[in-house]
Amino acid sequence: MNNFSDKSLSLQARLQRFMEQYIYPNEQLHAHQLASAENRFGVLPIVKELKAKARAAGLWNLFIPEKHAGYSDVGGLSNYDYAPLVEIMGRVTWASEVFNCNAPDTGNMEVLMKYGNEDQKRRWLTPLLEGEIRSSYAMTEPQVASSDATNIELSIKTEQDHLVLNGRKWFITGAMYELTKLFIVMGKSAPDHPDIHQQQTQVLVPKDTPGVRIVRPLSTLGYDDAPIGHAELLFEDVRVPLENILLGEGRGFEIAQGRLGPGRIHHCMRLIGLAQRALEQSCQRATQRTTFGIQFSHNQSVREDIAKSFAEIQMMRQLVLQCSARMDEVGPQAARDLIAACKISVPLMTQTILDRCMQLHGAGGLTADYFMAEAFNYARWCRQADGPDQVHQMALGKQVIKAYSQAGEQ
């Protein structure tokens, strides 16, 4: 049933080999460099080194979609062909950046490809594609339910040829990272516009603009996710020229809509990679550990946990592939039911699988000796990222009810 293109299959094989040669063997070194870094949000030498290797190996910017193939060395990939690559990279939480395929930069680059003008592309897209700089997408605000984008309150006012920004953002991924130079900021430019979907504007704000303040790093379940991290930001009278507007004044909501679909699916594929890896390691442990005279692998409840996890991973993977294929066929907007289905299913199921696998590893399973605890945090966080699951269930439920209640009865 799965019919990936030859290009995808070849990239899968090469990526897998790269992971085995360069990523897995360097996981401890990465952890060590981070633990002993002076600046937890600085660039880690091993990442810098591996980025060069990945680029040399032609495993670079794999995320670029077919319609923007011109930006890509490998010619662009469909969502369906890219999906297994994301899973492979996703098996190590920090690996995606090595291939210039990490969130939120891939989404930001796509925004610039789609909506940026030539100047904006030259200044920001080119160095992003080169992996020289990183970027953040500043949407969520602490004081409002930001899953409803019309709630956004950061104020954008025009003063002559400048915009002036005032407001607070949080959970801004990557903001503290040393390489990050650009914030794409969503704010409210026309709070009184009769169409609530034309009140917003998105603006390119260089990180070093006066008035931009990084208030603090945020942690989730005890993780600061350094060096990428999530920040709380304050914008106080931040002034940028008018030409920093993306696409056009009042078109912020439109950009936000256009950005989201594939990104959610990428999170899902990474989580599936982590779940798959946790399953594999649990199988290995099951043959290495004996309690009360019986090897774990012969224990019925261990086998049941392994079997359930295997089946759930198959289901998640097929769902995400189906959704990817559908996005390729009809676009993210028409595929939003399947995107929502992925969003509400994969993080939660992955969290459960990781919980089981940690338990199979004993108390050690909760420590940093394994990747699972950090992956668990990522899965848990994804149930809030891009809006809490409940909001997507609300939208999906509404859509499904509408679809089937209008069809005839059977």
Next chain:
Amino acid sequence: MNNFSDKSLSLQARLQRFMEQYIYPNEQLHAHQLASAENRFGVLPIVKELKAKARAAGLWNLFIPEKHAGYSDVGGLSNYDYAPLVEIMGRVTWASEVFNCNAPDTGNMEVLMKYGNEDQKRRWLTPLLEGEIRSSYAMTEPQVASSDATNIELSIKTEQDHLVLNGRKWFITGAMYELTKLFIVMGKSAPDHPDIHQQQTQVLVPKDTPGVRIVRPLSTLGYDDAPIGHAELLFEDVRVPLENILLGEGRGFEIAQGRLGPGRIHHCMRLIGLAQRALEQSCQRATQRTTFGIQFSHNQSVREDIAKSFAEIQMMRQLVLQCSARMDEVGPQAARDLIAACKISVPLMTQTILDRCMQLHGAGGLTADYFMAEAFNYARWCRQADGPDQVHQMALGKQVIKAYSQAGEQ
């Protein structure tokens, strides 16, 4: 991603139309005929009538696999192409028989195609393909855990040119049905054979053979599943000629292995059909019912239930399709991990979805006014049919542990 053949797509459309024209409109009549039948296990007039219609419409024996295409009017279908047809038929619990596609007859017909000799085919396969008779597969025994086929105890002894069978069977689907004329009986013919997989033989036993006794119908959760039903049987000195042996003495286990894969997947597809239908009816009800001043369709917990059910159905369907495609590619034996994944996931998830949908229908949801309670019973029963889920989890867990613990560590 899904790429059904044109033949499958065309059959899907025609089948759907037939369901709309002839099956759904006759559900009440079917219930009425059954409730007022003198013999609960007799042939219902409406089923007889619809069988003729289905055959005339070319919607007959759709289950026949490609390699036995000669037996089929439509030329045989792959597992993958057949799967969506099973789902469509499965939306009404009694509909499969109308198309000569019901369990256990499809499995029995395949056994005869694969292992029967010409005489056996002429006598039994032909009328089965015509839908003139039905058959049962007599495997499970009350006193032993029959999911381990080597436990089977029914005794088969050779006396000159006859076999003599003694033993007890139960959960023999279809045994009491008026149309049923043939039992395929698994028994132990060589209890002392050193290879425990060569101790069993399968024998064709006409239902009216002296010594065959139907002890009683069995119910599950209050349902007797009439007119098909599940029976307890007693074999007391039942004598059949040697030529009734299927394939060969001592090859019963081999036949049992060859029979199972697709059958499990068919149960899964039918369950998905029922889950899908329950979801659709719940959506309709959600727009028709108001409590405490709010329409169900606006209630957040209703929307969450609908959204979860939608996502779960997508996942189940993709898993079963993946498994079907894999069976087509490598055969059921090599696809047994995915078959097990379906078996342990779909009945349980369907049970949960139906439980939710019944709850959405209020107390009435539990009654015979809707199809859901009966479907719930079918899903619950499938967690025991062909062996309890736990046995399949054991086997799958063992297989997955072996596969991944031998691969290198990552």
Next chain:
Amino acid sequence: MNNFSDKSLSLQARLQRFMEQYIYPNEQLHAHQLASAENRFGVLPIVKELKAKARAAGLWNLFIPEKHAGYSDVGGLSNYDYAPLVEIMGRVTWASEVFNCNAPDTGNMEVLMKYGNEDQKRRWLTPLLEGEIRSSYAMTEPQVASSDATNIELSIKTEQDHLVLNGRKWFITGAMYELTKLFIVMGKSAPDHPDIHQQQTQVLVPKDTPGVRIVRPLSTLGYDDAPIGHAELLFEDVRVPLENILLGEGRGFEIAQGRLGPGRIHHCMRLIGLAQRALEQSCQRATQRTTFGIQFSHNQSVREDIAKSFAEIQMMRQLVLQCSARMDEVGPQAARDLIAACKISVPLMTQTILDRCMQLHGAGGLTADYFMAEAFNYARWCRQADGPDQVHQMALGKQVIKAYSQAGEQ
């Protein structure tokens, strides 16, 4: 912590002995008499016989609360002292009637004790206490969400010295039972009354009143619960004299409120009795069954299921006892948070425990060879009886939010 009175402890012991001597040994006979009864809703000889025995043994009308002690031979019991007795009786689905302690009669008798006048008591309460007749409580209507009692639509009109009732009811437990002679009917007598809680009246309607029609028995999950059963009823110009009004015109809602608390707790205790018995039988089976060379009792996943079920039963029992004690202290109204907590927890947890225990019994666990499938149906039905769980979660959630959001923050 548990400190039952000596009276309760003594009754527990005697009741247990009665169950062992007379109830368990007659379960098969009961099933046989029901299966072969000409009228599924007739009185079973064994029940009649055992009622006499129970009464002679002083195990009769145990449900009578302390404040109505005068009606009781044993002097009345607190909710707390009665709770363990309900659990013991509840271990066999039909046993409560033997002790004149079955729903809905206990609730109806309490209604008559509290709200009936002397004439009404003489005519109906006395024979109910004697066990000579049975009664039904006719509240739920098919066309409205009856968990909101103000929705009730059955029309009650006054014509001179008579009331005229018109409307439809369903899920009226006991209505078809041969012994049932009385319906307590809730209807709308003043649909335009400005206070929506004074629009309802409750009326005593003899079952044989002209115009009362039993439309059909209802089944849930395939069970008709005969001989008690649940009926759909039609009231067509049913005329009863004014003196059949209970308590007073417009006070129907008040009676409904006063009736419900203890009844819900009784259902819960019976369910706990069934869950406990299923656990015990599963333990016995675990030592009697061997698969794949290992006795069930040594299988880790069997032990986990047993351990979880044991813990859940402890928790349910303690919750219900806590709730009973609280009802004794402050009355059902002030204990409604705990009553709701029982209602939303016990049926669902019991359903899950029974599902596990059935699974441990193989396919046979689903049949009538064991009590579990019928008990499962009872648990499932209780998630709708007295209103769907979701309605109680709504009310409880609202109450808890109010309580804690008004307290200071910590």
Next chain:
Amino acid sequence: MNNFSDKSLSLQARLQRFMEQYIYPNEQLHAHQLASAENRFGVLPIVKELKAKARAAGLWNLFIPEKHAGYSDVGGLSNYDYAPLVEIMGRVTWASEVFNCNAPDTGNMEVLMKYGNEDQKRRWLTPLLEGEIRSSYAMTEPQVASSDATNIELSIKTEQDHLVLNGRKWFITGAMYELTKLFIVMGKSAPDHPDIHQQQTQVLVPKDTPGVRIVRPLSTLGYDDAPIGHAELLFEDVRVPLENILLGEGRGFEIAQGRLGPGRIHHCMRLIGLAQRALEQSCQRATQRTTFGIQFSHNQSVREDIAKSFAEIQMMRQLVLQCSARMDEVGPQAARDLIAACKISVPLMTQTILDRCMQLHGAGGLTADYFMAEAFNYARWCRQADGPDQVHQMALGKQVIKAYSQAGEQ
């Protein structure tokens, strides 16, 4: 039903007042002092200050059981009377130490009361009771499944009048804490003893003994639990005099058995305190947050989550109280079924409740802005602490099966 002594009720009230006056108002200060501490495992000034206040308030050493009442200013409390106090203190993760009631010191002090000789008590018990020093219990080893205490491998050899210890321990709570001066170490002194329960000895090892090495702090889910923390320890030729043996050579297993019951229950009560607090804060948030035009408190799925959490907390609390009362009546050994029931239920249910409550708080719910993420980590860790849940399910399942399979059948 609950009948706490007047002493307990009075202490509950005073403790609650102390929490309100001194603990809640200092949570931010505590976090700040920890974040800015030079040594994450040093004593925090605020804790030192509050300890003095608590002692002055007579809220000190509340854990001391009745039979050791002589050590207590308040005269000793039963498990039942102490339980609600643990819940109150447990609402803030670091508060128990303020009252000298934190794990593992309470368990260690009890060990010394029960098994220590006068010299050992003078040297270690007295300063522990004064809160001047802290202690660790060194049992778990990384290389073996330590939930089976007979697996312990740390070697204890006698050389003349000294013991020599060699081995590795991990998850040793409190080991790095500045105040900690004593390790109670379990090791294997007679590996060839025919009785595997007499091979172990427990030894008092001053933390500053040469050869004791703190290898590293361990984190769980990203938390290092500073300043208490969990350490990996290495013992290399650690020499202590023979008089440091606790109770006697070969009696280590006996001590381990005697230590565990109440400790597990204390963890459970603390978790219930955290669950209760999370529920309360969620109720407050529900009235303060509005999305898509509807206040959270009116959202049906929010109400369902609140209602379920309320019911689960009631059930957990009653179970733990029942277990406490039972320990008081028959001792921990005879109450081990209920202790296991608490151990396998409370941490998992608390984890689920906290997960729900965090979700209700949006992305912020995962951060350190609330106490819930840290509490979640504590709950998750408790599913491994004192042995993984599965081990306790195994033991409990075995015990329950034995009990009920030997009873007669019903």
